[in-house]
Amino acid sequence: xxxxxxxxxxxxxxxxxxxxxxxxxxxxxxxxxxxxxxxxxxxxxxxxxxxxxxxxxxxxxxxxxxxxxxxxxxxxxxxxxxxxxxxxxxxxxxxxxxxxxxxxxxxxxxxxxxxxxxxxxxxxxxxxxxxxxxxxxxxxxxxxxxxxxxxxxxxxxxxxxxxxxxxxxxxxxxxxxxxxxxxxxxxxxxxxxxxxxxxxxxxxxxxxxxxxxxxxxxxx
Amino acid sequence: xxxxxxxxxxxxxxxxxxxxxxxxxxxxxxxxxxxxxxxxxxxxxxxxxxxxxxxxxxxxxxxxxxxxxxxxxxxxxxxxxxxxxxxxxx
Numbered sequence: 117x118x119x120x121x122x123x124x125x126x127x128x129x130x131x132x133x134x135x136x137x138x139x140x141x142x143x144x145x146x147x148x149x150x151x152x153x154x155x156x157x158x159x160x161x162x163x164x165x166x167x168x169x170x171x172x173x174x175x176x177x178x179x180x181x182x183x184x185x186x187x188x189x190x191x192x193x194x195x196x197x198x199x200x201x202x203x204x205x206x207x208x209x210x211x212x213x214x215x216x217x218x219x220x221x222x223x224x225x226x227x228x229x230x231x232x233x234x235x236x237x238x239x240x241x242x243x244x245x246x247x248x249x250x251x252x253x254x255x256x257x258x259x260x261x262x263x264x265x266x267x268x269x270x271x272x273x274x275x276x277x278x279x280x281x282x283x284x285x286x287x288x289x290x291x292x293x294x295x296x297x298x299x300x301x302x303x304x305x306x307x308x309x310x311x312x313x314x315x316x317x318x319x320x321x322x323x324x325x326x327x328x329x330x331x332x333x334x335x336x
Numbered sequence: 337x338x339x340x341x342x343x344x345x346x347x348x349x350x351x352x353x354x355x356x357x358x359x360x361x362x363x364x365x366x367x368x369x370x371x372x373x374x375x376x377x378x379x380x381x382x383x384x385x386x387x388x389x390x391x392x393x394x395x396x397x398x399x400x401x402x403x404x405x406x407x408x409x410x411x412x413x414x415x416x417x418x419x420x421x422x423x424x425x426x
Contacts, residue, residue, distance in 0.1 A: 153357050153368040259363045
């Protein structure tokens with residue numbers, strides 16, 4: 117295999133970091149989601165995102181050397197490339213969580229569709245595989261978004277979407293944002309760009325890497 | 337709203353009751369049924385049915401002891417024995 121250009125690997129790492137951190141954030145609802153069925157469904161979505169992260173890290177590790185776990189857990193906070201959007205700690209606020217879920221899945225569909233056309237065959241194949249699973253995530257997000265919009269407290273959902281919108285725009289490369297505006301029916305605003313981090317990332321990483329740092333090489 | 341879930345384990349087999357779940361409408365029920373009864377490829381098909389549409393039929397009175405209506409009303413073993421005797425093959 118001809119080594120893919122560095123920028124391509126960087127983009128894969130950024131994508132992996134998005135999926136890992138969002139999967140972690142979504143998993144914070146496990147045990148406390150609004151009702152039992154949703155608890156299982158949302159936890160499954162969280163696991164799905166982390167599974168995608170692993171596959172992307174493996175792909176990146178193949179190009180960079182090292183292994184997926186090292187990429188996922190052994191970097192310094194500043195080395196993570198995830199968008200601030202996925203770092204926000206929204207557990208406890210279901211309206212905001214669904215707002216992010218819906219915005220993320222809508223943006224992600226644009227990103228995955230583009231990657232399916234990649235001339236890096238392994239990446240195109242992986243994107244196609246992810247897309248089949250993401251279809252269920254999108255269905256889930258869409259159905260919840262509609263439900264909250266029709267509820268008597270639709271304001272809470274709409275406010276959360278408005279508040280998260282600049283963050284959501286920052287998830288995508290500049291050329292793909294116009295499509296996102298069309299899909300969610302909002303005007304472009306100044307995006308919260310990738311490359312900076314919220315203060316919430318460091319405590320998240322500390323918790324996420326606790327076992328690995330405590331017992332190097334632990335496996336279970 | 338409660339939904340009853342029926343699942344088929346293998347192609348061609350009858351659907352059997354798997355359990356129930358709570359969901360506000362068909363779309364939610366479909367997603368949750370997929371999570372609870374399909375995620376590990378344990379079903380080849382799933383039916384979801386609103387519990388309220390199920391009509392329970394019970395109370396099967398048989399006050400006149402018409403046991404001839406039942407398949408066990410006739411003892412085939414005895415009849416076969418008699419038939420063999422008549423035919424002289426017993």
